[in-house]
Amino acid sequence: MQAILIPQFVLKILYQSFVALLAVLALPFAVHAQANFRPGYIVALKGDTLRGSVDYGSGNRSAHECRFRADNAAAIEKLLPNQLQGYGFPHDRFYQSRRVPAQNPAADTTSERLFLEVLVQGPASLYYLSDINSGNHYYFRSGNSPVQPLVQLSETVTINGSKYTRKNPLFRIALAEAFQACPAVHSKVSELPFASSSLIRIFQQYNACVGGSQIVSAVANAKQRSYFLLEAVAGAQASSLRFDGEIPMKNTPISGGIRPVVGLALQQYLPVWANRFGVRIELLYQTQQYSNEFFAPSAYAYAAYQEVRIKFDQLRVPVLFRYMPLNGRFQPFIEAGVSVAFALNSSNEYRYRAQPTSTYSPWRPILESPRGSEESVLAGLGASALLPNKRHLTAEFRAERTNGFSEAVAITTIINRAYLLLSYDLIKSR
The missing domain is CATH 2.40.160.20 (Porin)
Structure with a gap:
């Protein structure tokens, strides 16, 4: 046998x-890989909101362009960050056009305007950008100040002849300065992990502390x-x-x-x-x-x-x-x-x-x-x-x-x- x-x-x-x-x-x-349209809206530069269908992109594409059509029969418009205030999807993600500095400001002072996903919007706002090549990036804005990156760098140090890698939490320095108006939240920054859920939570706590109204995206709630x-x-x-x-x-x-x-x-x-x-x-x-x-x-x-x-x-x-x-x-x-x-x-x-x-x-x-x-x-x-x-x-x-x-x-x-x-x-x- x-x-x-x-x-x-x-x-x-x-x-x-x-x-x-x-x-x-x-x-x-695959048929709709470049056209995953869902009900959405765009916000024009003058503040008008237009509803229709928006391409539900991800990563680099959602940050660099918005593809919009007023209805299924309309032509697709490709709109750039300098043409809109933002765009979004009801009860889901929404993006704002913001000028973003380089991730490593010590080495590069250039900047560009991108659509950033809004996680928390209020007196202090938190933004997110997913890049398939360089990973996840977080940005924040306090009041009407320019958008700043939240960065944690990995550094190699030599101690007694041996090399070690350590984290340099530069984001804590930036947030400690931004959150001075609320001592209860300011005191938590020194131990803050560089993680989505932790960042979202502390921004919510700060906005509640200073008494400003805030909006937390549905996606941010899910991430927590x-x-x-x-x-x-x-x-x-x-x-x-x-x-x-x-x-x-x-x-x-x-x-x-x-x-x-x-x-x-x-x-x-x-x-x-x-x-x-x-x-x-x-x-x-x-x-x-x-x-x-x-x-x-x-x-x-x-x-x-x-x-x-x-x-x-x-x-x-x-x-x-x-x-x-x-x-x-x-x-x-x-x-x-x-x-x-x-x-x-x-x-x-x-x-x-x-x-x-x-x-x-x-x-x-x-x-x-x-x-x-x-x-x-x-x-x-x-x-x-x-x-x-x-x-x-x-x-x-x-x-x-x-x-x-x-x-x-x-x-x-x-x-x-x-x-x-x-x-x-x-x-x-x-």
Whole structure:
């Protein structure tokens, strides 16, 4: 009896299926990749507000231009920061045109006018700019003063001949000067972390302290807190088992074929870099069956055919860290993590027949006491699409390597798995 499938062939099929599914998910977004229009508005230089549809860009594009059309039949206007006071989306992001100095003012005194995302607007205003090349930038404005950057530099210092990297929180100096009108807030600046949620919170506290009215964007409120999504997970996994050590079937790949996987996932979005990081924990149920017959020239001091069959059901608990580099309705991601699996039931056995006989020996255990748990490392990539019903559909390809089920000192087991998984939100996204 031969292996069910060649592992490389299985991996190729799963990879091709994943690419095809990803293409299907991406198709409606690729068509509108340069025209993701949503209900929005622009504020003209004279202060007039015009409503229509605005391209929901991100990063550099949203900072350098606003694409607007009055209605679906109208021509698209490309408006620059010197042509508008700002633009926005109801109950979502809004941007203001501001002249921004260089991020490193000690080395560069140039400036340019950009659309900055407003996080907090009031007596002291906080702005945000995401740049795919240089990361996240924060700016502030106190009263009617010019916009200033909030900067934390990394410096290399030498102490006793050894080099160290340390943070130089220049942003604290700027905020300490700006917040002098409120001693209660001013005293907190010296320990202020350089993080979105901390900056938003202290600007809100200062504005409340000095008694001015303020506006906090919906996105800023979202950035201050983490939130969870519960998802249903279903898919397939292909695996390959290999024994090593003092055992006749060592170094012989044993295929597990393709088997279903089902479960639940809880994902927490963290308020780091606009919720681009997430922690994910899953509870997956999967069943596996391995079988193979192979020829062992001198396994028992004589040539013999050996047949192996292994079955087990598992509850697997992966814990993953996910990074999503882009915001929007279509989000590619990469992830990595660890997993532990618990065997609900298992069996591992083999039999053999000596050449040239045709009679098999009775089935007997390969390992008398297999380990009841299994640990692994895993990594994956995929993409998530936000559907019109405010739920995400996610496709993912994942690879995993485990330590198998052997506790014997002289025998090791290694299992490699490849997954193709689909996830669907059970609750609506915010």
